[in-house]
Amino acid sequence: MGQYQRLLLIADRNLHPSPAMTRAEALARTCGAVLHVRVFADPVPVVHVWEEKTDDASYQRYLRRYRRWVADEEQRLGDLGIEATVEVVFTTHPLPDILRAVEDLKPDLLIKDVTLEPALKRVFITPLDCHLLRECAVPVHLVNQARYGVPHRVVAAVDPFDPATQISGLNDTIIRSASAMALQCDAPLHLLYAYDLSAAFNGDAPLVGGGWSVDFVEELRQALHMAFVSLADRYGVPAERRHFIMGLPVPVISEFVEQYQADVVVMGTVHRVGIDRLIGSNTERALYSVPGSILAVR
Template sequence: MGHYQHLLLIADPTLHQSPASLRAVALAEASGAALHVRAFAEPEPVVRLWEEKIDEAGYQRYMRRHRRWVAEETQRLGDLGLEATVDVLFTTHPLLDILKTVEELGPDLLIKDASLEPLLKRVFITPLDCHLLRECPVPVHLVNQVRYGLPHRVVAAVDPFDPSTQISGLNDTIIQTANALALQCDAPLHLLYAYDLSPAFNGDAPLVSGGWGMDVVEELRESLHQAFVTLAERYAIPPERRHFVPGPPVPAIGDFVEQYLADVVVMGTVHRLGIDRLIGSNTERALYSVPGSILAVR
């Protein structure tokens, strides 16, 4: 993947400047990409014939606010020297219209603020961000917070364990996507593998009980480490930027991000075939628990 050519920014619903807009502008300036800004708003108020009073003034205010935002945003981006298009789409089905926009524009990257919904709400309603992670055909950059416009540290989170169940080529796609972002930001690329040995034992024989000898555990760990090293060497990742850490992926990634002040973690939305493909991937869980921002690839 070379320099970005087209970036799609999903504007904050309030039409205010946001972390995602700061990131999108910085990436467009660094790469020379065209920036397409789209706001997906609730449909304008409907005037019903049976209502006694027609709030024509409210309707006009609503429309003027969005037209003014388009004009001001177009002017602002133009003053920054960016090639940009700005538009508002009124919709009751934002996911469908976002996917349609992606199909029409063919961006290299979709950038959006992460909507951190409360847990109780997520139990009953699947957030828009999770739908985008599952269905968007291009990489999705969900921006949680921005210390800098351009990322200073980019992390590719890979999983070379058990290639027979992996989505073919996903680790390579993750690294290539992360490397493209790092190159355009002049940022170092780190490679992270948070390995968890417990799935290999299916929970049937706890290690502490002696059901599995420590030599078997160490042998498995060494095989995972060798697979990680092989992957890192294929992409010439220097040893000081290789991180082989134990623990369940999401907590381990979160700890790593905090320790190294990583700005973006690049992850795959689905890593494996079969039962591990069940809804609720590590990427979706990381969205709500890992500090910093996520760039997800399918």
């Protein structure tokens, strides 16, 4: 039995082939999973807005395009040996409809292409992808690119130093999810900890001569490394696949993905409130800078 039994693909609303579709089809074939394909498209355009009327011929052409696509996709997926359902949902607010589909279908994984939004727009409007990271009840696989159908290299990005991840057991969830995908795809699992020492010096860190004690910094680094090693030992990750790298998480992860040609980075999301929610998480920021794909788990 495969790691995933039901997959939900949020297909491109323009009905174009996409990296997420490639990944979803490959995982469905590898796992023998049922693939639910959903397109959340704009409602039929209103021709005369002031009269709230539509041109019937245009309306029928609009519907025929989607009906033809649904039939073609069902035939194509069936020819690939994939058990699938394909539907189009017309909506102006896709988020609640997507969350409703998740609730109804109960997929093991939601798969969607990353929607690249301009930085200025993201300041004022939270993108759909970020809403899904925060609100979706199941793991969300957001695909930037898919060099291969099934991943060839999976990375679990952990943080043993963050109290939130320790209390919630998020690190364990990240590793288990990454291990499950790696096992299903016959891919090596790498463990990555990008540690940023600057956070430790906010507050009551010891100061020596207006700076930080070299001994203190080294002791802290060793403590973080021991926590990382302990986590890796617990899950049997080989030494050559353990990566303990100093730096800000998102740049380190992005560079690591480039260097190792990693296909999927598994990261965690935690509930945030106040200013933290406005700023966003490392996982949200990684969407727009990590060249591979993100698998976000709660």
